[in-house]
Amino acid sequence: MNDSTNGNVRKRTRADEVDEDDDLMGKNGGGKGLKGLVTSLLLLDEQDKCEQDEQDRISVEAKISMEVNHRKKTKAMVDFYSEVQDYYSEVEESDRMKRKKSRLAANSVAVAAVSDGLQKIESEKSNKRGGDGGGGSGGGGGHHRRLWVKDRSKAWWDECNSPDYPDEEFKKQFRMGRATFDMICEELNSAIAKEDTTLRTAIPVQQRVAVCLWRLATGDPLRVVSKKFGLGISTCHKLVLEVCTAIRTVLMPKHLQxxxxxxxxxxxxxxxxxxxxxxxxxxxxxxxxxxxxxxxxxxxxxxxxxxxxxxxxxxxxxxxxxxxxxxxxxxxxxxxxxxxxxxxxxxxxxxxxxxxxxxxxxxxxxxxxxxxxxxxxxxxxxxxxxxxxxxxxxxxxxxxxxxxxxxxxxxxxxxxxxxxxxxxxxxxxxxxxxxxxxxxxxxxxxxxxxxxxxxxxxxxxxxxxxxxxxxxxxxxxxxxxxxxxxxxxxxxxxxx
Incomplete structure (x- = not known):
């Protein structure tokens, strides 16, 4: 009886041990599965983070590359413009020297002409003092040099400059009324006015300004401007640049700031x-x-x-x-x-x-x-x-x-x-x-x-x-x- 009872107790104990081992194994297996799931999620997060970092890096590199290219283009354009400015400075200096030589040559011709004129006058005076009219006539028979100036008509400008010329017509020609035109002439007078010389009369300030305004207003070729105002083509071109320079120097600080x-x-x-x-x-x-x-x-x-x-x-x-x-x-x-x-x-x-x-x-x-x-x-x-x-x-x-x-x-x-x-x-x-x-x-x-x-x-x-x-x-x-x-x-x- 006791032996049988002890045997049953031992059997139950082994069964309980087996059940406890099975429970323990189930618990350990579940823990390993959960741990594996967490590890996978961490790996995915790490992978997403790496991909995001890579995209950020590529974006930054692209932005840096764009900025570098932009700076290169800007620098190239600045260098080019500097070269252009240097070239035009040299050209302008060369033109200035040519104009200076031309003025010196023209002055020499003018001085020679004046000298010839004075000699002629002195010769006529001496002939009158030393002899009769026949001697004077003989002295005047020689060839003398003179300064030649082409005779051009400026009737159109004289009509426009007349006080009776309608203000509406004046505005149509020069894009402004007479009062505004006179104001501009007055302000530019000190910068563009010239003095008369022994060889020719200076072009009035009003005509100088009018040449510039009409050229800017119409855009017509200089040969047309020359016929309108009775001046040479080169003179008209020079007047336009002189008046425009004076406008920039005198009027721009007052009217464009x-x-x-x-x-x-x-x-x-x-x-x-x-x-x-x-x-x-x-x-x-x-x-x-x-x-x-x-x-x-x-x-x-x-x-x-x-x-x-x-x-x-x-x-x-x-x-x-x-x-x-x-x-x-x-x-x-x-x-x-x-x-x-x-x-x-x-x-x-x-x-x-x-x-x-x-x-x-x-x-x-x-x-x-x-x-x-x-x-x-x-x-x-x-x-x-x-x-x-x-x-x-x-x-x-x-x-x-x-x-x-x-x-x-x-x-x-x-x-x-x-x-x-x-x-x-x-x-x-x-x-x-x-x-x-x-x-x-x-x-x-x-x-x-x-x-x-x-x-x-x-x-x-x-x-x-x-x-x-x-x-x-x-x-x-x-x-x-x-x-x-x-x-x-x-x-x-x-x-x-």
């Missing part, structure tokens, strides 16, 4: 009343001026877009301008080659340097889609599938941009030399174009209305910049402006 603080406040208010966008101090645009193919660095001035549109090889230089709400220029940058896109022209301008120095902190200059978005340059949204808010913002930006486009259209319409390939040398063009901008301001401020027949249409292609976004804070500021415009009911009405 960045506004003072009080004027800027008024400009902000006027632009805000136009668009609802606050702190706008200017509207910016870049246009192209056609030129004759230069002798060097032709590719730099080649205008691909104009060539494709007109099916005719075109070369140009650029004029970048900022205008106030009245269309008056407050800043210009003139003379960079026509192959440069608008954003690169902006980077080369003095305005860009002044902005980096803090001049435009807290204010906006509005540009088109060819400019990058920066801390001080506000441009429209250019991506596809715009939201309602972005469409409304672009509508208001377009109203400000139209101010600059209309100003350039009036500039080119008023001074039609800007629509033609001029005969002026490339190194002299910035002076001529600067004079046109100053004269435009004088006419705009003087309320000189343009004939509708003079209005022209701009043909400038806006190319997207390589780096359209230069500042993340400016992107957030633009979004805030767009939201406020729509939220306060200041934009989006054209979509209703």
């Amino acid at each position: 960045w506004p003072e603080e009080e004027t800027l406040r008024r400009i902000k208010e006027e632009y805000e009343s136009i668009s609802g966008i606050p702190n706008v101090v200017g509207s910016m645009y870049t246009t192209h001026i056609p030129i004759i193919a230069p002798k060097i660095s032709v590719a730099a001035y080649f205008n691909k877009r104009h060539t494709e549109r007109n099916q005719k090889t075109s070369y140009s230089i650029t004029v970048q301008g900022v205008v106030d709400p009245r269309g008056v220029f407050t800043d210009v940058c003139i003379g960079w080659p026509g192959s440069m896109p608008d954003d690169q022209v902006l980077e080369k301008s003095a305005l860009f340097q002044r902005a980096n120095g803090g001049l435009l902190k807290g204010v906006w200059i509005v540009g088109g889609s060819s400019y990058p978005l920066m801390d001080w340059v506000l441009v429209p949204y250019t991506q596809q599938h715009l939201t309602w808010t972005q469409h409304a913002f672009n509508e208001k930006i377009g109203e400000i941009q139209k101010v600059a486009k209309d100003a350039f259209a009036r500039l080119k319409g008023r001074w039609r030399c800007l629509q033609k390939r001029t005969e002026v040398k490339l190194q002299d063009l910035p002076v001529v174009l600067g004079a046109c901008c100053v004269l435009h301001n004088i006419c705009e401020l003087g309320n000189q209305e343009m004939d509708t027949e003079l209005l022209t249409e701009l043909q400038d292609d806006e190319m997207a910049p390589e780096m359209a976004l230069r500042s993340v804070p400016s992107m957030k500021a633009r979004d805030a402006i767009a939201h406020n415009l729509l939220h306060h009911g200041l934009a989006g009405t054209s979509f209703l």
